[in-house]
Amino acid sequence: MTPDEIVAELRDGMTIGIGGWGSRRKPMALVRAILCSPLKDLTIVSYAGPDVGLLVASGQARRVVTGFASLDSIPLEPNFRRARQAGTVELTELDEGMLHWGLMAAAHRLPFLPIRAGLGSGVLEVNPELRTVRSPYADHEELVAMPALRLDAALVHMNRADAAGNGQYLGPDPYFDDLFCLAAERAYVSCERIVPRLEGPPQTLLLNRAMVHGVTQTPNGAHFTSCVPDYGRDEAFQKRYAAAAADPEEWRRFTQTYLEKDEAAYQKAVQ
Amino acid sequence: MVACAEAWRGDGTTLASPMGLIPTLGARLARLTFAPDLLLTDGEAYLVDEDGQVEGWLPYAKVFTMLAAGRRHVMMGASQIDRYGNQNISCIGDWRRPKAQLLGVRGAPGNTVNHPVSYWIPRHSPRVFTGHVDMVCGVGYDRGACELRVVVTNLAVLDFATPERVMRLRSVHPEVEVADVLAATGFPLAVPDPVPVTRTPTAAELDLIRTRIDPGGAREREL
Numbered sequence: 001m002t003p004d005e006i007v008a009e010l011r012d013g014m015t016i017g018i019g020g021w022g023s024r025r026k027p028m029a030l031v032r033a034i035l036c037s038p039l040k041d042l043t044i045v046s047y048a049g050p051d052v053g054l055l056v057a058s059g060q061a062r063r064v065v066t067g068f069a070s071l072d073s074i075p076l077e078p079n080f081r082r083a084r085q086a087g088t089v090e091l092t093e094l095d096e097g098m099l100h101w102g103l104m105a106a107a108h109r110l111p112f113l114p115i116r117a118g119l120g121s122g123v124l125e126v127n128p129e130l131r132t133v134r135s136p137y138a139d140h141e142e143l144v145a146m147p148a149l150r151l152d153a154a155l156v157h158m159n160r161a162d163a164a165g166n167g168q169y170l171g172p173d174p175y176f177d178d179l180f181c182l183a184a185e186r187a188y189v190s191c192e193r194i195v196p197r198l199e200g201p202p203q204t205l206l207l208n209r210a211m212v213h214g215v216t217q218t219p220n221g222a223h224f225t226s227c228v229p230d231y232g233r234d235e236a237f238q239k240r241y242a243a244a245a246a247d248p249e250e251w252r253r254f255t256q257t258y259l260e261k262d263e264a265a266y267q268k269a270v271q
Numbered sequence: 272m273v274a275c276a277e278a279w280r281g282d283g284t285t286l287a288s289p290m291g292l293i294p295t296l297g298a299r300l301a302r303l304t305f306a307p308d309l310l311l312t313d314g315e316a317y318l319v320d321e322d323g324q325v326e327g328w329l330p331y332a333k334v335f336t337m338l339a340a341g342r343r344h345v346m347m348g349a350s351q352i353d354r355y356g357n358q359n360i361s362c363i364g365d366w367r368r369p370k371a372q373l374l375g376v377r378g379a380p381g382n383t384v385n386h387p388v389s390y391w392i393p394r395h396s397p398r399v400f401t402g403h404v405d406m407v408c409g410v411g412y413d414r415g416a417c418e419l420r421v422v423v424t425n426l427a428v429l430d431f432a433t434p435e436r437v438m439r440l441r442s443v444h445p446e447v448e449v450a451d452v453l454a455a456t457g458f459p460l461a462v463p464d465p466v467p468v469t470r471t472p473t474a475a476e477l478d479l480i481r482t483r484i485d486p487g488g489a490r491e492r493e494l
Contacts, residue, residue: 021331048375068375075374084362084372093361095380097335116339117381120414122407126366172316173330 001214003033003263006188009214010039010153017103017149017184018046019156019177020225023071023233025169026051027157027190029221029263034060036262045103045149047096047175049225050241053079054259056089057245064089065149067096071238078245093126094118100176102149107182114143154184157222158207159230160198161191165212166205168198171228174206181211190218192230220267237270272480272490273472274423274444276301278346278389284308286329286337288345292493294391298346299484300476322483338378344387344420347379351404352390354437354458355411356419358383359404366406379408387418393493395424397457412436425494427452428469433461442469 007030010016020026031051034042035058044061046052048069055061057079069077083089094102095117105113114133124130124144133145156177158167167189169177181187189207194217198205224241226233244254258269275297279287287298287309295314302309302321310327312334313319318327329337337343350373351359358379364370382388388409392399410416412431421441422429428441439461443449449466472480480490 066375068377070374076372081372084369087368093366093376095376096378097338097381100332100335115381116384117378119380119384120407120410120416121376121380121383122361122366123376123380126406172328175331 001188001216003029003190003216003218006030006214006216007033007037007039009186010034012039013041014152015043015045015150017151017154017180018044018051019154019175019180020049020051020222021047021173021175022068023049023073023225023238024173025157025171025175025222025227026225027155027221028223028225029218030155030157030188030190030216031055032259032263032266035259045099045151047099048077048080050077050238053077053245056080056083057251059088062090063092065092065094065099067094067099071242073233073235074238074242078242082245093123095121095123098123098144098146099149100179101146103176103179103183105146105148106150107179110148112145112147115146116143118144118146149183151180151184152186154180154187156180156187156189156207157218157227158189158191159227160193160195161189161207161215162196162198163194163215165189165207165209165215166198167191167207167212167215168200168204169206170200170204170230171226178206178211181207186213187211188214188216190216190221192219192221192227193217218263221263223267223270234270272297272300273476274421274428274469275346275391276304277470278421278423279306279309279344282306282309282344282387284310286310286312286334286343288312288334288343289391290345290347291391291393292489293393294346296480296484296490300479303479303483304476338381338385341386341417343382343385344389345382346389346391347382347409349390349392349399349409351399351401352392352422353401353404353411354460355413356409356416356422356431356438357404357407357411357414358390358409359406360408361406363405369405376406376408380410383409383416383419385417387420388416389420390422392422392424395426395452395455397455400456400458402458426455429460437461439463440466442467444469445471
């Protein structure tokens with residue numbers, strides 16, 4: 001598939017999970033394809049980085065479900081920050097362990113999973129729909145009943161994949177990409193390279209084809225986030241992104257230069 | 272840095288998760304001296320020894336499990352903290368439309384109900400030490416905190432060793448007056464009499480800091 005063909009399978013109003021973490025191994029080529037589409041009213045579930053920043057800046061994300069939004073080496077995601085302060089995006093703010101548990105519950109077809117995280121905190125106040133549950137055993141402990149975060153679609157980026165949808169990560173951390181895929185009705189994988197046969201330790205084969213509905217090859221497709229060992233984060237470009245996001249006129253120039261054409265044009269522009 | 276290191280004293284084989292430079296250097300100092308069993312991470316997915324050599328693998332999913340099991344002691348920052356130790360790193364102002372969006376709650380709610388938590392605040396001021404936090408991320412003792420060990424700042428070390436578990440001045444750093452700490456704190460602090468002075472690094476610790484932990488002097492730029 002091409003990124004555009006994947007995005008053509010998405011619909012307005014969908015809940016879309018995006019893998020990676022902060023500014024690490026994000027499926028940015030797929031995010032950029034969404035930016036070039038008319039998709040709107042999306043709910044984005046993510047350990048948020050520039051994926052969320054871009055979709056909030058474009059106005060296509062109506063709601064974000066996350067525990068933070070960060071560029072890692074730049075602590076605060078500038079577009080998310082601006083949208084929150086302008087009141088142009090809705091937020092479901094969760095402890096990052098609750099987000100993990102919500103994906104786990106969805107992946108296991110459970111209505112919820114109990115967790116201590118959130119108890120006593122503002123998370124339960126800003127999300128009044130969240131409920132607690134009492135242990136039916138002798139401890140009678142009260143726990144948060146973290147509801148399943150069911151996704152209509154998941155987008156993740158792998159180092160390698162095969163054409164059938166088996167996916168491999170080669171970096172230090174799988175993040176929660178497998179859970180995002182398992183929690184989703186349909187999961188789409190972009191990768192640095194589609195190979196005929198996956199090689200390397202079996203533990204790196206994070207995704208199997210039963211979890212994946214579409215694969216696309218997008219070299220440098222996580223740019224400007226990191227995709228080690230293929231490449232690190234493009235810190236200089238990330239700085240440019242953050243600086244542009246701080247000023248409306250600069251942002252207009254940034255989007256014209258980098259984001260209004262297709263992936264090939266983007267890759268040429270960032271060389 | 273020594274006061275940050277002291278936070279981990281007696282923790283045994285526990286995952287130390289320092290956020291920020293000074294707590295990171297402090298955790299390494301603790302491991303090199305009085306807390307040799309501490310587990311340190313590289314900030315990504317590896318467990319490393321005091322010189323950065325990999326000794327294990329700890330991706331986020333495994334951090335979450337150690338966290339939930341209570342086998343971790345984190346030192347976080349705080350944009351706001353109140354006398355019970357409720358901490359905010361999410362946003363300033365009304366949550367629905369904040370004046371300033373900050374990081375988000377991250378793992379603070381889960382950390383504070385599952386395992387020991389300390390705080391590092393490089394600029395002790397009434398804006399940080401406030402009567403009311405705008406969003407409770409890390410929970411305080413009035414909301415079910417597991418254990419809030421210490422709050423280390425550029426002026427003092429604070430703890431919650433009071434009957435009502437409210438914040439107390441444990442020690443002032445050398446050359447800091449108690450009055451300076453009280454003036455920089457936006458709520459009444461419990462104050463012991465006399466107020467101890469925070470211990471300074473030993474000659475051996477100073478040598479470690481200068482030669483092994485921070486030979487480039489990065490610590491000087493943070494304070």
